[in-house]
Amino acid sequence: MGPLEPKANDLIVAVICFAAVFFTFAKFLVPRITRTLEARQDAIEGTLARSEAVHAEARRIHAEYQAELSEARHEAARIRQAATDDGSLLIQEIRAEGQRQRDELVASARAQLEADRILAEAVLREDVLRLATDLAERILGEPITDERRARETAEAFFAEVDADSSAKA
Template sequence: MNIVTPDLGLIFWQVVIFLIVVLLLRAYAWKPILSSLKERESSIEGALRMADQAKLEMQQLQAGNEKLLAEARMERDRILKEATTMSNQFIEQAKTKATEEGARMIEQAREAIRNEKNAALAEVKNTAAQLSIDIAERILRRELTDQPAQQQLVDSYLKEVKLN
């Protein structure tokens, strides 16, 4: 049974060797392993914090981009509204100016027609007066050569004057 039950000296030396191995491992292996594990853990935590910060910054940037897009859309709408208003004003001004110009041209045409009409009437009157004078002159020449006819003409004119 010696083989199965260890001797007290053997147990002592095994415990001593175990403690030496544990101390050596603690001094040279566990400290570097634990420190590298702690460094790795802290670097992972730092990376996670940085990822969270990056995520927050991305959300802020997205919110800023959305705000800029909304402002740009509002500015675009405002510019389009102003352009529409200005074009409508220009159209109204052009219509008004065209209407006024048309009315002025119509009035000028009417005035020209009145002037031409008056000139034509004056010429017709002048022509009629000239023809009347020519006819009267011819009649008077013919009538004044004959004395009784002359007397009869004077009498008829006197009767007309008295009647009027």
């Protein structure tokens, strides 16, 4: 009898041992192995799902960050533009105020110059009249007593000079 023709006793013992090992594997080991494989599969799928969820959350947060960054840039540009506009407006107001003050100073100076000119002209006319009278007294060798006539003569002279200067202007 050889290995291809076993004895019936050996065959029955081998079948019982095989059945016992098979039953032990089927009853205890295969369910544990199955549970372990399923747990691993669930862990892998759960980790994958969690990683996809985390990745999606990261993409959402990144998009929000980009949107906030873009909004902040727009806000900064708007603030810069508003500051530039305010600065330009302030410069225009300061220039207008400076122009107004300059015009007031120029007008005041012109009025003061005109008043000073009129005053100086009156003083000079009196001085010229006095000098002319003194000169006439020296030339004639006697005092001029008719002050009214001397004043009229000087006024006529000044009127003639004023008319000549008006005609030349």
